[in-house]
Amino acid sequence: MTQTLPSRITESVPRYTSYPTAPHFHAGVDADVYRQWLGELKPGQRLSLYVHIPYCDRLCWFCACHTKQTLRYEPVRSYLESLAAEIATIGALIPAGVEVGALHFGGGSPTMVAPQDMIDLAARLKEHFTFAADAAISVEMDPNDLDVARYDALAAIGMTRASLGIQDFNPEVQQAINRIQTFEQTRQVVEEVRSRGVRSVNCDVLYGLPHQTLLTLEHTIDDVLSLSPDRIALFGYAHVPWMKKHQTMIPEAALPDAAERYRQMMRAAAKLVEAGYQPIGIDHFAKPDDSLAVAARNGALKRNFQGYTDDVADALIGLGASSIGFLPQGYVQNMPATGEYQRLAEAGELAVIRGIALTDEDRLRAHVIERIMCDFSLSFADLRRLFPVGADKIVAEARQLAAIDTEGLCRVDSEGFSLTAQGRTMARSIAAAFDAYLGNGKGRHSMAV
Structure with a gap:
């Protein structure tokens, strides 16, 4: 059987050993x-x-x-x-x-x-x-x-x-x-x-x-x-x-x-x-x-x-x-x-x-990216407890990301956001969706896999 490859494998994204x-x-x-x-x-x-x-x-x-x-x-x-x-x-x-x-x-x-x-x-x-x-x-x-x-x-x-x-x-x-x-x-x-x-x-x-x-x-x-x-x-x-x-x-x-x-x-x-x-x-x-x-x-x-x-x-x-x-x-x-x-x-x-x-938003997004990179999931309850200001914005972004996902890489429910088995191989690319700095043109990065 031919293995289906995620379309994002050629993306160039950070390794997220820090954020920013x-x-x-x-x-x-x-x-x-x-x-x-x-x-x-x-x-x-x-x-x-x-x-x-x-x-x-x-x-x-x-x-x-x-x-x-x-x-x-x-x-x-x-x-x-x-x-x-x-x-x-x-x-x-x-x-x-x-x-x-x-x-x-x-x-x-x-x-x-x-x-x-x-x-x-x-x-x-x-x-x-x-x-x-x-x-x-x-x-x-x-x-x-x-x-x-x-x-x-x-x-x-x-x-x-x-x-x-x-x-x-x-x-x-x-x-x-x-x-x-x-x-x-x-x-x-x-x-x-x-x-x-x-x-x-x-x-x-x-x-x-x-x-x-x-x-x-x-x-x-x-x-x-x-x-x-x-x-x-x-x-x-x-x-x-x-x-x-x-x-x-x-x-x-x-x-x-x-x-x-x-x-x-x-x-x-x-x-x-x-x-x-x-x-x-x-x-x-x-x-x-x-x-x-x-x-x-x-x-x-x-x-x-x-x-x-x-x-x-x-x-x-x-x-x-x-x-x-x-x-x-x-x-x-x-x-x-x-x-x-x-x-x-x-x-x-x-x-x-x-x-x-670090700004307050940096700390919020750093938490989100680290949890995706470490746990392949994000608890909305934890997010709201740790970051009562700004959490709803991230929840909305997570829901939007899951809504436009056509490859089955991630899912969202009332509890939180998570990556599927195939989505875990694309964790860097998915984490990048929460990176507020990435689109400003600074830095070139290695391939996502």
Whole structure:
């Protein structure tokens, strides 16, 4: 039987890791505003920290992250000194009684950092921030960087979750994206971190890559399942060469079309569910006893710049070049240019150069979009309880959206708005219908699937 494909699969829409999305940040939210927002944090509130390491020793052509290649360690060491200065500056502005509940090292390649430098960086963070006893520490890992000393250093800083980028194990696909990484390398990483007490392992897999087929993707999924990770992220490759010039190295003729991407997504997801993993939102899967799966079942799933999370922090502090933070008042972003970021940090200044202050309508629509992305549904009762002003407007928009839906993607009744099974695959597009900023022409986005 031929599978019916949603007409929206070729749409370009945001991933909604924030609302409003980053293209709508502006210079009106600057370092002075950020300083004020930090000072308004209250004792008893909980923080998450994100530390960005914008360096790799090789440049993967599929990557859309803010990073640069270096074969010398000196730029990394210099950057870490600037990062230490920023940590001290921000730490001094955080009111007493605010605790850190989660720390995430991302990049780039945090595992490029030399072992003693990683230990020193963690010590600097604990010197200037108060960490909860149960704080989670996660690290994005490149198997090509790792050695015994680095494994030991990550164990020494208390890493609780290892996140491994896999993408695809097929050699032809790896060659086309400049990411050579064998299954044996990856298996060794999993064994090494688990032998050091890390009990949570996440693996990232991509579909929609050059030369990728249903068969090659199925083989990769089988290999990943043999590692028994606690979580698996199944992302669609975001081809954005207008934003990331190195993606022009990827042969566009070898990329699967939208229909093939959709089939790859559906087949990979089915295999993961067949293996016992619980689907989480649009692109995550977890073992049923994993905290992410528990949060999803309890309606407590959240979404931020790291994707789906069970983190209940009141604020996210972004550290490092290009990092984005979130506070109750709005979003902030650091200077992306590494050299200018370092100049600001070393001068003892806050490196924030743009952001956005949330309006009441922003908060309302952010809630709507997050619930659609996390729960695939929206309770009208909850909406009216949380947002008594403005809720009726959203209810009317939801009813109108369901009324014009000719493909059976969503439904509405007196209780609320929900997505059908096929509609869940189009959650980004459906969420976009509630985005009041999307039509103003700012920003280009990746394909909906």
